Amino acid sequence: MSAPRLLTRPVAALALFAALAALPPVALALGDPFLVVVGGRMLVFAIAALSLDLILGYGAMVSFGHAAWLGLGAYAVGVLMRWGIDDLALQVLAALAVALPVAALTGAISLRTRGIYFIMITLAFGQMAYFFFVSLSALGGDDGMALTHRSTLAGLRLMETDEGLYYVTLAALALAFAGLWALVRSRFGRVLVGTRENALRMQAVGFRPFPFQLTAYLISAGICAVAGVFLANQALYVSPAYMSWQRSGELIVMVILGGIGNLTGAVAGAVVTIALEEGLARWSDHWRLGFGLLLVLVVLYSPGGLTGLARRLTGGRE
Known part of the structure; x- marks a missing residue:
């Protein structure tokens, strides 16, 4: 697999975010408010x-345990709601306060391994989190817990409507995208990519891979926990199912479908995956078969994912 570029195309990113910003007005014009709900899941x-x-x-x-951070972020909202705390900023801080120490511990252990062993140990940690919350009857156990209302933002109920929640989530996505864009273009990002390509060579020039990998692992866990905060608000429900290995697999599929090592591709992959789920499910209960076949075709004929396919169709360069 060719090394992914650090720079994604600004025009493609801006076009994608412009399309996402236009979705609620389009849904209103079509008289289909459910599109906003689907769009919220995409974000x-x-x-x-x-x-x-x-x-x-x-x-x-x-x-293969990445969904654990999604679940921890969601449960941070659920627990604080029970205590009467519904401020979004406090919920995000709580999600980070829980996810980051756990990520530091599990990451420090997982990064001592490589390859298939790293996959299996992250899977094990993810399933430990899943079964831990399944066993917590105080938080609903396997049944999860319902939320009475959505979070407030600076005391305002901006997220009570689907449109309000949509645009707040879109703002969070834009901040995450901009932050990661700057990060992967920085010296830190170049060292991380160099470590991916050849860890021994990076060590030879004076860089220890472990601190960079662990830092990236922590940043990744924190951002995913924030996504969990918005997932709880979007669904008004929290469940251990958010942490399952199947959910982690779905996230990997989104990244592969969009194009690995391409931030715009990650966003596009999530959008297309959710859109295909909704669209194919209307045609058949066995929609996963069609989705699986599509994913196989993408992997076989467009290893760069949707972004790689778009570049070839437009005659662009990677």
Whole structure:
């Protein structure tokens, strides 16, 4: 697989975000408000896919437990709601306060391994988190917990409507995208990519891979936990199912479909995946078969994902 470029095309990114910003007015014009709900799910999983692409695309760390951070962020909202705390900023801080220490511990252990062993140990940690929350009857156990209302923002109920929640989530996605864009273009990002390509060579020139990989792992976990905060608000429900290995697999599929090591591709992959789920499910209960066949075709004929296919169709360069 060719090394992904650090720079994604600004025009493509701007066009994608412009299309996302235009979705609620389009839904209103079509008289289909459900499109805003679907779009909200797209944005939430775009944030999660972005976070995974940092470690998968730029650090070659294939995590099969990444959904654990999504679940921890969601449960931070649920627990604080029970205590009467519904401020979004406090919920985000709580999600980070829980996810980052856990990520520091599990990351320090996982990064002692490589390849298939890293995949299996992250899977094990993810399933430990899943079964831990399944066993917590105080938080609903396997049934999860319902939320009475959505979070407030600076005391304002801007997120009570689907449109308000949509645009707040879009703003969070834009901030995450801009932050990661700057990060992967920085010296830190170049060292991370160099470590992915040849860790021994990076050590020979004076860089220890472990601190860079662990830092990327922490940043990735934190951003995914924030996605969990918005997922809880979008669904008004929190469940251990958010942490399952199947959910982690779905995030990996989104990154692969969009194009590994391409931030714009991660967002596009999440958008297209959710759109295909909704579209194919209307045609058949066995929509996963069609989606799987499509994914196989993308992997076989466009290893660069949707962004690679778009570049070839437009005659562009990677």
